Amino acid sequence: MIFERAEIRVKAGEEASFVAAVQAAAPLFQRAKGCVSMQLEQSVEYPDRYTLVVGWQTVEDHTVDFRNSADFQEWRRLAGPYFAEPPQVQHLNTVLQAF
Template sequence: MILEVATLLVKKGEEKQFEKDFEIASQFISSIQGYYGHSLRKCIEQENKYILLVDWEKLEDHTIGFRQSGHYLEWKKLLHHYYDPFPIVEHFEMILENKK
C-alpha cells in the first residue's frame, strides 16, 4: 500500500468554501481503482494549512489511474484554484506501523 501525502495551503479566507468543495470532490477520487481511502486534516497552528492523506494500492493508481482520468479534471476544476502555492505531493511506503 502507498500513502499519498499532499500539503495544501489554501488562500486565506477561503477555508470554509474549500472544505465544502473538497467534500464534493471526494466522490471523484474515491471512484478510482486502487483507491482505499482518504482523510483531510486541518492544521491547528495555521488555519489555512491542510494535509490530504490518500491510501492507494500502488503508486500508478494515483499517478496514472487518477491523474490521467476525467475524474481528475473534475477534481482539479473544483479544488486547484484554492491553492497558493500549488501543493507538494509525495508518496510513502509503509516500513513500520504500531497502533493501539
C-alpha cells in the first residue's frame, strides 16, 4: 500500500467550508478503485494548512484510474474553490513502522 499525501493551503476564512467539501467528497474516494483509506488533518500552528492522506493499493490506482475519472473532476469541483494554491502531492511508501 502507498499513501498519497496532499499538502493543501486553504483560502483564509474558508476552513469550515473546505472541511465540509472534503466530507462531501469522501464517497468519491471510498468507491475509487484501490482506495483503502482517507483522512484529513489540520495544522495546529497554521489552521489554513491541511494534509490529506489517502491510502491506495497502487500508485496507478491514484494517478491513472482516479485522476482520469469523473469522480476526480467532482472532487476538484467540490474542494478546488477553497484552494489558496495548487496542492503539493507526493506518494509515500512505508519503510518502517516502529509501533
